[in-house]
Each structure stands twice: as structure tokens, then as C-alpha cells.
Amino acid sequence: MAPKDRKPHVSRNPDLIRGVGKYSRSKMYHKRGLWAIKAKNGGAFPKHEKQAAAAAPAEKPPKFYPADDVKKPLVNKRKARPTKLRASITPGTVLIILAGRFKGKRVVFLKQLTSGLLLVTGPFKINGVPLRRVNQSYVIATSTKVDISGVNVEKFDDKYFGKKVEKKKKKGEGEFFEAEKEEKNVLPQDKKDDQKTVDAALIAAIEAVPDLKSYLGARFSLKAGMKPHELVF
Amino acid sequence: MPFKRYVEIGRIALVNYGKDYGKLVVIVDVIDQNRALVDAPDMVRGQMNFKRLTLTDIKIDIKRVPNKKTLIAAMEAADVKSKWENSSWGRKLIVQKKRASLNDFDRFKVMLAKIKKAGVVRQELAKLKKETA
Numbered sequence: 374m375a376p377k378d379r380k381p382h383v384s385r386n387p388d389l390i391r392g393v394g395k396y397s398r399s400k401m402y403h404k405r406g407l408w409a410i411k412a413k414n415g416g417a418f419p420k421h422e423k424q425a426a427a428a429a430p431a432e433k434p435p436k437f438y439p440a441d442d443v444k445k446p447l448v449n450k451r452k453a454r455p456t457k458l459r460a461s462i463t464p465g466t467v468l469i470i471l472a473g474r475f476k477g478k479r480v481v482f483l484k485q486l487t488s489g490l491l492l493v494t495g496p497f498k499i500n501g502v503p504l505r506r507v508n509q510s511y512v513i514a515t516s517t518k519v520d521i522s523g524v525n526v527e528k529f530d531d532k533y534f535g536k537k538v539e540k541k542k543k544k545g546e547g548e549f550f551e552a553e554k555e556e557k558n559v560l561p562q563d564k565k566d567d568q569k570t571v572d573a574a575l576i577a578a579i580e581a582v583p584d585l586k587s588y589l590g591a592r593f594s595l596k597a598g599m600k601p602h603e604l605v606f
Numbered sequence: 607m608p609f610k611r612y613v614e615i616g617r618i619a620l621v622n623y624g625k626d627y628g629k630l631v632v633i634v635d636v637i638d639q640n641r642a643l644v645d646a647p648d649m650v651r652g653q654m655n656f657k658r659l660t661l662t663d664i665k666i667d668i669k670r671v672p673n674k675k676t677l678i679a680a681m682e683a684a685d686v687k688s689k690w691e692n693s694s695w696g697r698k699l700i701v702q703k704k705r706a707s708l709n710d711f712d713r714f715k716v717m718l719a720k721i722k723k724a725g726v727v728r729q730e731l732a733k734l735k736k737e738t739a
Contacts, residue, residue: 467710467711469710479710515709515710515711516709516710517709517710517711584711584714584715584718585711587714587718588711588714588715591714593710603706604710605706605707605708605709605710606709606710
């Protein structure tokens with residue numbers, strides 16, 4: 374019945390204060406033009422037949438009634454979404470990692486993954502940090518930006534970084550004591566290739582700026598007299 | 607031993623406490639033993655305790671409580687800005703401000719430049735030492 378593009382209608386009766394309109398019922402009748410609609414329809418307001426209610430499927434009485442009242446869980450309308458990204462962190466920002474194996478390393482930010490973690494790369498050739506996920510809380514964003522337009526990061530997501538599930542071997546007692554775990558820590562070749570392609574475009578952009586390469590290769594540390602709350606990053 | 611910088615009308619002072627910290631203001635009148643009426647081109651004329659002011663060497667030629675236009679003209683005539691920026695005190699403040707606003711990357715570049723300069727100086731020193739030895 375209603376056309377698709379109907380704008381939400383603003384009330385023709387402005388509020389004097391909350392709960393009290395400016396115009397009375399009879400004035401509003403006149404304003405809405407109900408008299409005109411009635412006149413057009415021959416003295417009565419047009420109405421349509423009530424749509425017959427769709428026949429509901431016959432409900433059988435349940436077989437089982439629980440003895441005590443079953444509690445219903447409270448309504449939860451929250452949606453999971455990735456952590457809000459600080460305004461200072463945009464693709465191409467140089468970040469300083471504050472904790473973990475690579476603490477102090479200056480690193481280039483690529484994108485935020487759906488889990489909320491930040492995808493980051495050294496580049497590997499410059500400072501040894503591979504494509505890696507890092508939490509926003511353990512990072513200082515500097516105001517230095519690198520041009521990241523030549524890099525394609527579409528294919529990286531959280532699953533790429535997940536642990537590989539090993540197929541469990543059937544029981545074989547003799548195999549328990551052999552050194553089976555030789556191949557555990559080798560990086561698959563396709564991950565190495567991914568690192569190379571991402572870094573190739575990045576390194577070209579980095580070398581265009583003087584000193585940026587050695588900057589990314591150096592670690593950050595607090596020296597005497599540096600007050601972090603007064604430093605501008 | 608005797609005082610060289612006096613509180614007088616037209617004395618330029620640096621604000622060292624409060625909302626206008628770091629600004630150069632002109633003393634346009636003295637209110638009482640502790641307070642002065644100060645004015646600057648970019649602020650509303652108001653009172654300030656002398657304890658919040660540090661006197662500078664610069665003085666301009668104005669009458670008691672000039673209007674803003676006259677004040678600005680007098681400051682231009684005396685060239686307060688360039689006198690301040692060329693004085694050693696003014697230069698120090700400018701350097702301090704610059705250092706405080708340095709980026710992490712800028713600090714890295716400064717470090718590289720310092721190392722380079724020290725290397726060059728050391729080379730020259732070594733050469734001079736060799737000559738005299």
C-alpha cells in the first residue's frame with residue numbers, strides 16, 4: 374500500500390511542551406485534510422477489508438512440562454565487532470612494538486584484522502619482523518607514515534595466522550620415542566613468498582625517504598632525560 | 607650589582623606562569639605594589655601579578671595605557687619580535703620549543719646528524735694533533 378520511498382513524516386502538530394500539542398483535535402482534523410479525504414470518498418473514510426489472518430499451523434500440546442520454571446536467558450543484542458582503532462593508527466603508520474619478542478622494534482602497520490588485532494610487517498629484510506599480528510594496546514603509534522598503496526593485503530586474515538591442526542597419529546608405541554618432531558618449525562614456502570611480495574613494494578617506498586630504512590632497522594629505547602608523557606611520537 | 611631591568615611603562619616581560627605562559631607582554635600601567643596592567647597584541651588587556659612576569663631587556667616607547675592600535679604600532683616600530691628572536695634568551699626558547707615538538711623519526715635523524723658531526727670534528731682534531739706531534 375505505501376510507496377517504497379516514503380520519507381518518515383514529521384508531525385504537523387508542534388509541541389508546546391512535551392505532551393501538549395499546539396493544535397486541538399478539531400484543528401488537527403482540519404490540518405490533516407481528513408475532511409477532504411472523506412469528501413473524495415463519498416462521506417466516509419475509505420477502509421479496506423481486513424486481511425484474513427494466515428492460518429497458523431495447529432499447535433500440539435507439548436509432551437513434557439518441566440517441574441520447575443525454566444529461566445529464559447536475558448536478551449543480548451550486542452554485536453561482536455573489531456576493537457575500535459585509534460585515530461592515530463592508519464595504514465602505513467610506523468608503530469613501536471612495546472612487548473614480546475620484538476619489543477622496541479619500529480614496524481609498518483598494514484591493516485586491522487576482523488579479530489581486532491593489527492597486521493604488521495617489519496619489513497622482514499629491514500628489521501626481522503615478519504608478517505605478524507599485534508595487539509593495539511602494546512603499540513605506540515608514531516606520526517611517521519609510509520606509502521602503502523603498492524601493497525596488496527587482501528588475502529591476510531586471522532585464519533592465515535592460526536595454528537595448523539595436526540592430524541593425530543594412530544597409536545603406535547614404537548613411534549612415541551622416535552624423534553618425530555624434526556619438521557615442526559619449518560615455515561612453509563608460500564608464507565615466505567607472501568612475505569617477499571608484501572615487502573618488495575614496501576621497501577621501494579621506504580627507500581624513497583632518506584634515513585627511513587635505518588630508522589626502521591633501529592630499536593626504540595628510552596634514554597636518560599626522556600619523559601614519555603612529554604615526548605611527541 | 608645595581609638593577610638593570612626596571613618595571614616601567616613599555617617594559618616587555620615574559621609570562622612565566624598561568625594561562626598565558628610563554629607570551630611576551632607589555633607593561634602598560636602599574637596597579638599597585640604587586641600588580642601591573644599588561645597587554646599584548648593577541649590578548650585582552652588585563653592585570654597580572656609581577657610574580658608571574660620575568661622582565662626582559664626590551665622596552666618600547668608608549669604612553670600610559672595606550673589603545674591597542676597604538677600599542678601594536680609602537681611594537682612594530684621598536685621591532686620587538688625580531689629583537690626577541692635574535693636575543694640569546696629568545697633563541698634558547700625557540701630551540702626548546704623545537705626540541706619538544708620533535709617526532710620520533712626527527713629525533714632519530716638528529717641522533718644521526720650528531721654522530722656525523724662528532725665524527726667530522728674528531729677527524730679534524732686528529733689531523734691537528736698529527737701536525738703538532
